[in-house]
Amino acid sequence: MxxxxxxxxxxxxxxxxxxxxxxxxxxxxxxxxxxxxxxxxxxxxxxxxxxxxxxxSRQRPWWFEHREDLPAGYATYLGLEEEATGLYFFQPIAIPGILQTNAYAQSTLQGGAATELSDDERSSRATLRRLRQERLLGGDSRPRIDAVLDEAVLRRIASDPATMRDQLNHLLRLAEDPLITLRVLPFTAGFVSTISGPFIILEFPDGADADAVYVESALMIFQIMDRTDGVPPYRKAFGHLADAALDPQASLAYIAQIAAELT
Incomplete structure (x- = not known):
């Protein structure tokens, strides 16, 4: 069954x-x-x-004490992320949270919908991001990460040029991990997919039946799709985006070039 x-x-x-x-x-x-x-x-x-x-067995998850500060639906995502063996990101707006530096993350919490957060909520989310990074980027059981970043993500200045340069250099260091693949979708690629918003595909050891997709909107509304008819369109879209992006080696060279321009 x-x-x-x-x-x-x-x-x-x-x-x-x-x-x-x-x-x-x-x-x-x-x-x-x-x-x-x-x-x-x-x-x-x-x-x-x-x-x-x-x-x-009703044990509290590691993020339990921050549950009140989590956007609706995000706790469900964290539960799935915990067991994922592969995470496939598409980000047209900002660096994915698990790849952010502290300074970059702080800048994202200062603008847009984040301006409505209280100081306690900002602190809680910063702690949650740090804990996620520790769990997902360290240890032998860490998942494989494949991220396609739109060039706009790299060009959009967070806080100031120095903060953005440090963030880009941080990406270069992370990419030294053999389980992390970064690809840049350049402006010259044009319009590649009808799916233009950020999403994450979660892959599990059980195979395609267990895959899920996490989608978020600019209004902090989150949706998880885990039925077989919901996941394939995002799989297909990610494939098109990855094919249109620069290859990993060229992507890292491009990230380094953009970082060098930020004087």
Whole structure:
């Protein structure tokens, strides 16, 4: 039984089943009972053991203390991100959070919708970004990261030229990791995809059935698509964007060139 089949039978979202199976969230006793019934588990001793485990397994995730400051839907993304083996970013606006320097991140929290954040919310999000970076950029189990950055991302000055230069040089250092691939989509590539907003494809060890897409809008509205009919269009779009972008080596050379221009 595939994850999608099981989720359909349980009338759950696929992301809920993924998070339960991955252990990134606790599971309610009623949900355990529903799963055991669906999977035809009849051993009384095993059923009792699993239900008992469910009662004590409601562990708080690492981001729990910051939950009040998270945008709606973002906590679900963090639960999925925790178990992803591959993250594919397209960013036409700003450097992805896990690749940001502290100074660059602070500049993003000063403008746009972020101006409505309180000091506590800004502090909480800064801490959350740092913790994500530690989890996703360090350790043997870190995911593979493939990011396509529009040239506008590299040209848009964050705070001041020095801050932006440091950010670009930071990207060059990160790209020394064999699990991190950076590609630049130059202005000369023209209009490549009908999907023009930022998105992240999350890839899981279970294969294509478990893939998900995280989409965010300029109004801080987040959506996660995890059905098989929702993911392929973004897979296709990412492929077109990656093909139209400079290759990784040329991309790093271009990032270095832009950094050198920021005197």
């Amino acid at each position: 595939t994850q999608e089949h099981a989720a359909d039978e349980l009338e759950w979202s696929l992301s809920k089943l993924i998070r339960i199976e991955a252990g990134t969230v606790g599971v309610a006793v009623t949900d355990v009972k529903a799963m055991l019934s669906l999977y035809n588990v009849t051993d009384a001793e095993l059923i009792s053991q699993l239900i008992s485990m469910a009662r004590v």
